[in-house]
Amino acid sequence: MAETKNTKTFYNTQIPSDWETPEFGNVFSFLKSYSFSREQLTNLPTNDGIRYIHYGDIHATYENEILDFEIEETVPYLIDGLINPESFLKENFPVLQDGDLIIADASEDYKGVCDCIELANIGVEKVLAGLHTFAARTSEKRIAIGYRTYSLKHEQVIRELRRIATGTSVYGVTKTNLSKVKIPLPPLSEQKAIAKVLSTADAAIHTTEKLIAQKELRKKWLMQQLLTGKKRLKGFGGEWKEMQLGEMFAERNDTKFFDLPLLSIGQNGVYPQDESIKKDTSNSDKSKYKRICPGDIGYNTMRMWQGRSALSDLEGIVSPAYTVVTPKKNTDSLYFSYLFKTPKLTNLFWRNSQGLVDDTLNCKFKDFSIVKVILPPTKEEQTAIAQVLQAADKEISLLKAKAEKLREQKKGMMQVLLTGKIRLNQDLRINRMKEAIPNHLNH
Structure with a gap:
């Protein structure tokens, strides 16, 4: 790990001199996407088992840059019968695979222009890109799996995407214009190292969010039990x-x-x-x-x-x-x-x-x-119950603050790694990186 010395110009900034700057269309090819409505989707598994990702999902549902099907449960299915499964055998419907990008081609504000996610751990499920999206694929020889979505996350790339977006109430980018946007690409070994660091950050965020969900379910159970008298706290009796x-x-x-x-x-x-x-x-x-x-x-x-x-x-x-x-x-x-x-x-x-x-x-x-x-028959029991629920709230609040801090730390890592301000070797030790990045940001 080292700070960058030799640089070259990339849009209005500097990046390491050994990074490539190809146009997006020279390293990615576009795949077909499909315009099904929300009414044609369900959260329940269907016989066809076709997952479908809508532009609104990218903007509002999936916070991480990597959409991991092993942990994400909210990807909707198409209702049975909308697509004949035999169509997949004829290759009329290109099924997405690990490493493919789904990019939102429309947004109601500049902040969401070309929001994207990279697919991971799809397994045997069929996945299609949906309404107002582009699907894009590249080779592992050019861009490492786990790094591809980050190729559009450089601050200068984001600025360029917003510059070329057109529209008034809704802003959009065409495939032709996206194809001409330059992206910064580190050497393949460095891409893999960056992807490994950021995936570790994602895992920490996911673990904390999963714990938050568990604590919220526990609080809901406590409310159902304690506020109805189904369960009584120790030391209290008498009829409600x-x-x-x-x-x-x-x-x-x-x-x-x-x-x-x-x-x-x-x-x-x-x-x-x-x-x-x-x-x-x-x-x-x-x-x-x-x-x-x-x-x-x-x-x-x-x-x-x-x-x-x-x-x-x-x-x-x-x-x-x-x-x-x-x-x-x-x-x-x-x-x-x-x-x-x-x-x-x-x-x-x-x-x-x-x-x-x-x-x-x-x-x-x-x-x-x-x-x-x-x-409850006494104010004292009301107070005791309220204190239990308040303690549950405080526990949830602390975990939410921890998750937010982890997200901010990841954002800080992205700022220095995706710009080349800090360089990584392929044999990077993750725990050393986690210590070094925050120290760098504090200077």
């Missing part, structure tokens, strides 16, 4: 009792608190409006905006049945579109913040909301207050 929410909460209707900060209520919490990614659409006249305090629960009056509620740990004001409820002495609001997200409660809120259709339903406090719930 039916109560109306009006016995547990009062409505807070404090207004004209002009000195308090404006807050937003999202599905996962209450936070300052200036930290929101959404545009501030609040009125200049905030005389009717409602005060919310730590321990209060705010909910969207028209969307409570969709679980749009959150516990606040801040004091501020929120839009009149929200109802604010404050807990009484016998109420642990953290417990209820979990309870209000359960399917049973959201259904009860829907049934008690007033309106002709879902878009006009309102669950005002008078409707909220008459909803009946089965509760």
